[in-house]
Amino acid sequence: MKLREIREGEVKLLIPDPSEYSKEGRFDPSWAPVFYNPRMKFNRDVSVAFLKAVKPRSAIDGMSASGVRALRYKIESGVERVIANDKDPKAVDLIRKNVELNKVDVLVYSKDVNALLYEERAEFVDIDPFGTPAPFLLSALWSSVRYLGITATDLTALECSSASSARRKYDLTCFGKVSFSKEFGLRALIGRIVRDAAVLEKGVIPLLSFYKDYYYRVFVEVKRGSGKANEALKNLGFYYECPKCGLRIKSEEACRLFCPICKVPMKGGGPIWLGSLGDQEVITKISENVSDERERKFLEVLRAELIYNDPYYNTDFLASTNRTRPKKVTEMIECLGSAARTHFDPKGFKTNKPPEKVKECLGLGRTGS
Ligand SMILES: C[S@@+](CC[C@H](N)C(=O)[O-])C[C@H]1O[C@@H](n2cnc3c(N)ncnc32)[C@H](O)[C@@H]1O
DSSP states (O other): OOOEEETTTTTEEEEOOOOGSOBTBBBGGGGSSSOOOOHHHHHHHHHHHHHHOOSSEEESSSSSSHHHHHHHHTTTTOOOOEEEEEEEEEHHHHHHHHHHHOOOEEEOOOHHHHHHHOOOEEEEEEEEOSOOGGGGGGHHHOOOOOOOEEEEOOHHTTTTSSHHHHHHHHOOOOOOOOHHHHHHHHHHHHHHHHHHHHHTTEEEEEEEEEEETTTTEEEEEEEHHHHHHHHHHHEEEEEEEEEETOOOOESSSOOOOOOOOOSOOOOOEEEEEOSSOOHHHHHHHHHHHHOHHHHHHHHHHHHHHHTOOOOOEEHHHHHHHTTTTOOOHHHHHHHHHEEEEETTEEEEEEOOOOOOHHHTTTTSSSOOO
């Protein structure tokens, strides 16, 4: 494999030389023998900052590829005991080279991640797969003593774009994609983590969760005990939306609902996580540990929107369901008073004001406070 040396954060890294694996001038990281995607640097930067904030003494990078995360956790986050694992021998060769290049003590394994995670425990476990993390959640939750970081790139299933895929991978009941689908997907992923944790008599608390580009990333605290599991399960439910008038209904059941106003079938489903998507204090600490100004701004939007737990509104959808012209996000926030931008959607905002007030701000008559 032809290699190129780069730097990411404070780590020197050998990666497959992209020019060797390009096709017709284009390069996709999945075409190289070992995966390294520079576009995931943000995900890794935030993970490094998360570990700096919560200070675990051990970490397992279960699907390590080039070893970049494990090395950054060791060198930048200062984690004492770090394991880098990948089942692909080509990746393991590269991880060993990178560990040597950085002259650090990182344990390297070449196992199926599920096998590894039922043998080893760590205070932080990282699962960063291609596509769905669902097949690895139980073992990761078993192995994790305190924290878990999960990436998912199968947005089609999580957002309910494919009901059958959502059913297979996440045991989700889907009735169609809602206007706040990005948030629905993130909540569906957390819902799956909560249910798998409950099987192991563990509860989880989301500390930081976000959507970016084409993936979700979730950091949770894992707590042992059936009581903790039951507490987390109480936050699961179903969310429905009328595609015609935008009416939203929360429910405890998976049922085919018809909008009481328009009589059309409602979209959405579940079970999804209805609790908070993060912890403001932890996010503040994470922000203090990122050096990139854009990353800090992104985290600031996340922190600010946490106050509003109800799903975001999309201004185009609001305009079409109310047969009016779209208002700017800034106009809506100003009119609502208690509202914020959301990282999920540049045309979205979150608020704790009632739907009547949202309609009023669209210019549809005064009906509420
Ligand atoms: C998306 S890449 C990981 C990227 C890496 N974490 C990073 O930040 O650059 C997924 C990796 O998981 C490995 N993998 C896939 N299935 C696995 C399994 N069952 N056990 C261990 N490794 C696995 C693949 O070989 C691949 O290197």
